[in-house]
Amino acid sequence: MAAQKKLILASGSPRRRELLERAGIQFEIVESGIPEHRLDHEGAPEYALRMAAEKALAVTRRRPDALVLAADTVVEIDGEILEKPVDAADARRMLERLSGRTHTVATAFALALNGDIIEKRAVLSRVTFRELGAREIADYIATGEPFDKAGAYGIQALGGSFIASVEGSRDNVMGLPVREVLEALGRHGVAVRRADG
16 A cells, blocks of 8 residues: 655645644645735636645645645635735725625635646635624624635634525635545545545
8 A cells, every 4th residue: 555645735724724634634734935916817716726726836846745735715706806805994895795795715726746736626615695784894804803814704703604605615615625625635645534525
């Protein structure tokens, strides 16, 4: 039997770390340090795929011996990409835009080994918000939670109360499509539990 490959998560995201740990995967964290910037022509899946690949490549060049997993999550509504808010006014604008409407969350992951991308995929979920009041938006922004999250909310924390429905994977909205990632890791020599859920 082939030796178990060492896995590196190329992300400092506590959500991604928690999702992988919950799945029983052993890994090490090495942040990529890659700045995130969208090209003019890119939609949500293309942007997420490119960023995931760039992050994975940056780390595999430093650690070619290990299998590197990177991911990127992008929120899109009506063709507008909602990045992490730059300040409270930006967070308020995003949450007002999402209020009472459906948006798309694209999370892409990429696997790299020996300096090359060996697999990548984007997974889409559709999230519908209930109508939000101005006061609850202001109270939510005051918690500080929106500021490190694409689209200015976190489904796994206080922002989860804004959500009326999710079509597709909730893990994907958190930042990692766990079932698809586990299947990919299994194809590339990482021992995983059965990916069901």
